[in-house]
Amino acid sequence: METFKPEEYQKRRLALLSLMPLGSTACFPAADNKVRNGTANHYLYRQASDVLYLSGFHEDESTLVLHKDRTGNCLTLLFAKAANAEEDQWNGARMGLEAARKLGFDRVHEKQQLTRVLNRLLQETDRIFISSGANLEAEESLIKMAAAKGLQPARIQSTSKLTGQLRLVKSPDEQKVMERSASIGAHAHNAAMLQCQPGITENQLRACLEYIFVMNGATAPAYSVIVAGGENAYILHHPADDTILADGDLVLVDAGCEYLGYASDITRTYPVNGVFSPAQKEIYELVLAAQKAAIATVKPGITWSELEAVVEAILTKGLKKLGFQGLKAGDLMPHTLGHWLGLDVHDVGSYETGKGKTKAERSLQPGMVITIEPGLYISKADKRAPAKYRGISVRIEDDLLVTASGAIVLTQSAFKEPAEIEEMMKVGKGMREELGEGQLVVPPRIPNR
Numbered sequence: 546m547e548t549f550k551p552e553e554y555q556k557r558r559l560a561l562l563s564l565m566p567l568g569s570t571a572c573f574p575a576a577d578n579k580v581r582n583g584t585a586n587h588y589l590y591r592q593a594s595d596v597l598y599l600s601g602f603h604e605d606e607s608t609l610v611l612h613k614d615r616t617g618n619c620l621t622l623l624f625a626k627a628a629n630a631e632e633d634q635w636n637g638a639r640m641g642l643e644a645a646r647k648l649g650f651d652r653v654h655e656k657q658q659l660t661r662v663l664n665r666l667l668q669e670t671d672r673i674f675i676s677s678g679a680n681l682e683a684e685e686s687l688i689k690m691a692a693a694k695g696l697q698p699a700r701i702q703s704t705s706k707l708t709g710q711l712r713l714v715k716s717p718d719e720q721k722v723m724e725r726s727a728s729i730g731a732h733a734h735n736a737a738m739l740q741c742q743p744g745i746t747e748n749q750l751r752a753c754l755e756y757i758f759v760m761n762g763a764t765a766p767a768y769s770v771i772v773a774g775g776e777n778a779y780i781l782h783h784p785a786d787d788t789i790l791a792d793g794d795l796v797l798v799d800a801g802c803e804y805l806g807y808a809s810d811i812t813r814t815y816p817v818n819g820v821f822s823p824a825q826k827e828i829y830e831l832v833l834a835a836q837k838a839a840i841a842t843v844k845p846g847i848t849w850s851e852l853e854a855v856v857e858a859i860l861t862k863g864l865k866k867l868g869f870q871g872l873k874a875g876d877l878m879p880h881t882l883g884h885w886l887g888l889d890v891h892d893v894g895s896y897e898t899g900k901g902k903t904k905a906e907r908s909l910q911p912g913m914v915i916t917i918e919p920g921l922y923i924s925k926a927d928k929r930a931p932a933k934y935r936g937i938s939v940r941i942e943d944d945l946l947v948t949a950s951g952a953i954v955l956t957q958s959a960f961k962e963p964a965e966i967e968e969m970m971k972v973g974k975g976m977r978e979e980l981g982e983g984q985l986v987v988p989p990r991i992p993n994r
């Protein structure tokens with residue numbers, strides 16, 4: 546059930562404990578199992594990323610606790626829900642405490658014991674770290690318990706700085722999983738290009754991507770799939786809806802899958818009818834040139850600002866050449882160039898290092914996985930843009946693993962050269978004609994590694 550061997554998780558817990566000061570406790574509640582509607586209809590459950598990272602444990606209503614006493618003795622504890630035949634017939638079998646004991650924790654307790662055991666650990670605790678975001682109710686009750694033990698607010702902190710440091714650099718095992726997540730994502734984008742045609746809806750294109758994700762072993766999309774036809778692409782996070790994709794428009798697709806907990810995050814923009822108009826191609830090629838230049842610059846030691854400067858220079862110069870009046874790249878690209886990628890799509894990890902006077906921008910290092918995603922978003926009403934470019938929005942996004950000498954583009958199999966895209970879409974058109982109206986063009990599954 547767990548993605549990695551128990552030893553890998555044990556290693557991660559020890560690494561986290563080594564970052565914790567003497568007399569501290571770190572608590573990681575499992576993600577809340579959220580009701581979608583009614584009483585027994587829940588959202589697809591997704592474990593909190595920190596719990597996945599430190600244990601691989603998938604069950605809700607559990608808490609992971611790491612404790613380091615004032616003399617440096619360490620203890621790892623899991624609080625979980627016991628198996629229960631009647632409940633489990635409705636919700637699926639729980640692992641049970643006995644099996645959980647084999648996962649390498651020092652102690653496994655029933656979840657009801659959390660308050661009692663934690664109160665005892667808090668007597669040896671001068672600082673508590675609480676994982677935030679995945680389960681607000683559990684967080685609040687942990688904060689209350691800590692406060693009741695007399696811990697001042699300044700001594701109640703988030704775990705994010707600790708886990709961020711560890712999760713920023715991916716282990717060789719994680720890198721393999723992320724490679725697979727990226728290639729499934731890339732494959733789905735290619736499949737969507739085969740399927741795309743005027744008259745289908747954003748939702749239908751989304752379904753095509755999600756089908757390929759799941760058929761290749763991913764659990765689900767890693768985030769709500771963005772399919773944005775025409776002007777919708779100006780909205781950075783436009784969720785796919787019933788909009789009909791129109792002949793002559795571009796479609797922007799920002800979609801990635803979650804494979805064994807790890808996200809891919811890919812954006813492609815292409816013509817709905819399979820052929821770029823000259824104006825679309827000019828904007829597209831400008832963004833592509835900027836993206837390729839940034840990718841070529843990625844290597845250990847480089848900072849995000851340096852990468853952004855490369856992109857800014859190319860886009861600003863290119864826009865001027867295309868006749869845009871008094872516009873800098875930043876005016877048409879409201880988001881940053883990229884972000885950390887991992888268990889979370891926008892993965893944890895600070896973009897800065899040090900404190901006070903030593904505070905500096907964090908530079909890239911081998912083992913980090915990042916996205917590079919420049920874009921240009923031109924509103925239909927933007928009078929500073931030549932008329933033929935108004936209403937065109939383009940984003941191109943790939944996932945990169947930073948290596949010792951540069952970077953590997955994990956998503957390189959997703960077509961992005963205009964000629965490649967047009968060729969691929971022509972192939973798709975031929976396949977659809979052969980299959981007949983309403984048939985899904987599905988490329989074969991990608992082989993397992």
Ligand SMILES: [Mn+2]
Pocket residue numbers: 810884916918942
């Ligand atoms: Mn992204």
